[in-house]
Amino acid sequence: METDSGRMESSVWLGSKRHRALLSGWRFSWTELDKKNRDKNTISVPVSEVIAVMEGQVEIQPQKKVKDTDRDFTVFYVKRSNTSGGKAPLWSLGRSQFCCPSRDLRDQWVTQLRIALKTHCPSRPHRLLVFINPYGGKKKGKQIYHSTVAPLFELAGISSHVVVTERANQARDHILKKDLTGFDGVVCVGGDGMFSELLHGVIGRTQQEAGVSEHDPCVMLQPCDLHIGIIPAGSTDCVCFATVGVNDPVTSALHIIIGDSQPLDVCSVHHHSTLVRYSVSLVGYGFYGDVLAESERRRWMGPLRYDYSGFLVYLCNRSYQGIVQYLPADSQITSPRDNSRCLSGCKVCSESTERLFPRSESCSSLYSRQLSQYSIDSEGEWLSVEGSFRCVSLTCMSSSCPRSPKGLSPSAHLADGTGDLILVRNTNPLGFLTYLHRHTNTQDQFDLPFVEVHRVKAVRFSFPPNEEDDEDEPKESRNITAGIPGDPGTLSEGNVESGRLGSQQHLAEKPREQGMKEKGRKKRDYLCGLCSSKRSPTSVWNCDGEILPYSEILCRVHGQLVRLFARGIEEDTVSRKYHEGSRNCQGRCILHN
Numbered sequence: 356m357e358t359d360s361g362r363m364e365s366s367v368w369l370g371s372k373r374h375r376a377l378l379s380g381w382r383f384s385w386t387e388l389d390k391k392n393r394d395k396n397t398i399s400v401p402v403s404e405v406i407a408v409m410e411g412q413v414e415i416q417p418q419k420k421v422k423d424t425d426r427d428f429t430v431f432y433v434k435r436s437n438t439s440g441g442k443a444p445l446w447s448l449g450r451s452q453f454c455c456p457s458r459d460l461r462d463q464w465v466t467q468l469r470i471a472l473k474t475h476c477p478s479r480p481h482r483l484l485v486f487i488n489p490y491g492g493k494k495k496g497k498q499i500y501h502s503t504v505a506p507l508f509e510l511a512g513i514s515s516h517v518v519v520t521e522r523a524n525q526a527r528d529h530i531l532k533k534d535l536t537g538f539d540g541v542v543c544v545g546g547d548g549m550f551s552e553l554l555h556g557v558i559g560r561t562q563q564e565a566g567v568s569e570h571d572p573c574v575m576l577q578p579c580d581l582h583i584g585i586i587p588a589g590s591t592d593c594v595c596f597a598t599v600g601v602n603d604p605v606t607s608a609l610h611i612i613i614g615d616s617q618p619l620d621v622c623s624v625h626h627h628s629t630l631v632r633y634s635v636s637l638v639g640y641g642f643y644g645d646v647l648a649e650s651e652r653r654r655w656m657g658p659l660r661y662d663y664s665g666f667l668v669y670l671c672n673r674s675y676q677g678i679v680q681y682l683p684a685d686s687q688i689t690s691p692r693d694n695s696r697c698l699s700g701c702k703v704c705s706e707s708t709e710r711l712f713p714r715s716e717s718c719s720s721l722y723s724r725q726l727s728q729y730s731i732d733s734e735g736e737w738l739s740v741e742g743s744f745r746c747v748s749l750t751c752m753s754s755s756c757p758r759s760p761k762g763l764s765p766s767a768h769l770a771d772g773t774g775d776l777i778l779v780r781n782t783n784p785l786g787f788l789t790y791l792h793r794h795t796n797t798q799d800q801f802d803l804p805f806v807e808v809h810r811v812k813a814v815r816f817s818f819p820p821n822e823e824d825d826e827d828e829p830k831e832s833r834n835i836t837a838g839i840p841g842d843p844g845t846l847s848e849g850n851v852e853s854g855r856l857g858s859q860q861h862l863a864e865k866p867r868e869q870g871m872k873e874k875g876r877k878k879r880d881y882l883c884g885l886c887s888s889k890r891s892p893t894s895v896w897n898c899d900g901e902i903l904p905y906s907e908i909l910c911r912v913h914g915q916l917v918r919l920f921a922r923g924i925e926e927d928t929v930s931r932k933y934h935e936g937s938r939n940c941q942g943r944c945i946l947h948n
């Protein structure tokens with residue numbers, strides 16, 4: 356046996372096989388020895404991926420069982436499944452029970468491993484605030500949390516305060532208003548809508564505390580420290596899929612436990628000088644807006660509502676007039692058509708950190724400088740495109756999801772401070788189907804004559820002037836469907852089937868005097884008239900699954916505004932092993948387990 360600071364090595368037994376266990380700096384490994392003491396297989400785990408070290412022989416599945424023997428200790432760690440073909444590995448809980456020659460040695464192993472955990476994993480959460488949406492996706496949120504996630508948190512020594520929501524926006528309001536002292540992060544068990552509640556709560560709270568006005572599109576928002584975790588239990592679960600690579604509650608729980616940190620770009624959506632919402636995945640007009648509007652009254656169908664509504668909307672074959680103005684990002688750095696992929700440890704994103712938050716200036720002076728000098732019109736030249744569009748989509752990330760594993764914009768980056776603007780001009784039904792279908796295969800969806808894509812920092816959408824004259828009311832108030840902000844009818848639990856619910860009270864709301872009756876009429880008219888011969892000339896905006904109450908909007912991308920308990924998409928196991936021989940692995944990228 357050998358120990359010195361941070362290093363320990365000894366003989367141990369795993370079942371009937373003798374091994375040499377070695378803790379060296381940030382790695383813990385054990386190697387099987389044959390009868391002649393020659394090395395056979397080695398399993399090596401970075402300390403940052405050790406979940407817990409327990410005395411005795413411990414099991415947690417199917418139930419927790421501890422056999423408190425003198426010479427044993429159990430190590431739980433992250434284990435990856437073998438995957439190929441670009442699929443990110445699933446994580447599961449690995450467990451190895453070691454038997455030492457003496458109790459003393461066992462105690463030393465437990466102590467040293469726990470010290471290593473403290474030293475190498477300073478940013479693990481100890482206390483979490485968890486919100487479960489019992490109605491999200493297939494309505495399995497509570498079951499997923501209690502049977503799969505809670506036992507893992509308990510094993511890792513994380514204490515959690517759980518709130519099962521009783522109404523929409525409860526999680527957001529809780530984060531905005533309640534005392535959060537002692538919490539290292541907030542977690543949602545639900546879908547993208549539930550994530551969006553946490554996003555609005557965390558950003559809103561951070562700006563309140565920093566005294567920053569969210570409504571001003573030119574303001575430099577304060578980056579948020581409180582991390583957000585997502586346990587996927589919704590319908591699309593795009594944010595989880597695009598930041599982890601799989602929708603799996605165990606994988607996400609393990610990322611939360613080890614305190615992974617993934618910065619994320621966020622888009623703020625404004626109407627005149629009022630903040631309407633924030634978005635991380637899709638701000639989409641036309642097809643995706645119509646699909647969402649259609650799908651709201653079919654919530655009872657669960658996740659399938661999107662496919663069914665998508666099919667109906669596709670048959671409607673609609674396109675919409677609009678003017679799209681955008682502020683291009685620096686095209687020298689990256690492009691949405693450069694065939695790159697934003698993977699875990701992405702170089703483009705980490706280099707963007709330096710650009711977005713230059714180290715040479717102290718935080719406070721930088722902040723006040725940007726506050727006073729930033730102007731959305733001084734950031735470069737705006738370009739303009741006018742026409743008839745099947746859809747206009749802006750996404751800050753790839754927006755991949757199980758339905759579309761490469762997403763709306765496969766080469767978009769999670770944290771580069773830019774978004775991708777996709778303009779799909781009017782085309783024939785077969786052309787549009789080809790475009791949609793390419794989201795599901797390896798063909799390039801941007802390589803079509805009616806599609807263009809731009810990497811941008813900001814986008815404005817408005818209508819051509821003559822459009823305004825066709826109708827008897829301004830467009831701003833025409834596009835009302837489900838999920839009307841401030842609509843009390845949508846806030847109750849009993850109403851969950853009727854749709855997405857309410858928007859932040861501190862954000863832009865339509866004047867209340869418009870009244871429920873009018874809103875109800877417009878909602879009906881819009882939905883019934885969707886495919887009718889007297890077509891509405893406008894669509895609605897889908898903002899991460901929420902319908903916006905305005906059509907003319909300004910969107911601005913805020914680089915790395917929030918942080919998730921995630922690390923980006925890992926390469927599949929086969930590619931990783933292939934690359935391992937040729938690169939000098941650092942930290943968590945080496946995995947033999």
Ligand SMILES: CCCCCCCCCCCCC/C=C/[C@@H](O)[C@H](COP(=O)(O)O)NC(=O)CCCCCCCCCCCCCCC
Pocket residue numbers: 546547548549589590591592593636637643646647661662665666669754756758759762763788791792794795897898899900901
């Ligand atoms: C022919 C197959 C076409 C497949 C097209 C797949 C495109 C997928 C793009 C996905 C972008 C996802 C962006 C994320 C949005 C979410 O934030 C948001 C909220 O999620 P939540 O309910 O979990 O809270 N989700 C959504 O707004 C849903 C948008 C989903 C659109 C899917 C549309 C499916 C269309 C199927 C068309 C079928 C045409 C068939 C013609 C014969």
Ligand SMILES: Nc1ncnc2c1ncn2[C@@H]1O[C@H](COP(=O)(O)OP(=O)(O)O)[C@@H](O)[C@H]1O
Pocket residue numbers: 487488489490491492493519520521522523524544545546547548549550552588589590591592846847848850851855856900
């Ligand atoms: N208890 C509740 N009752 C009604 N609506 C809720 C409740 N909790 C959350 N919500 C709202 O439900 C919407 C959908 O939730 P989400 O978890 O995203 O599921 P899905 O992915 O199926 O849409 C969210 O916009 C959220 O604000």
Ligand SMILES: [Ca+2]
Pocket residue numbers: 620750751752767768769770771772773774
């Ligand atoms: Ca981005």
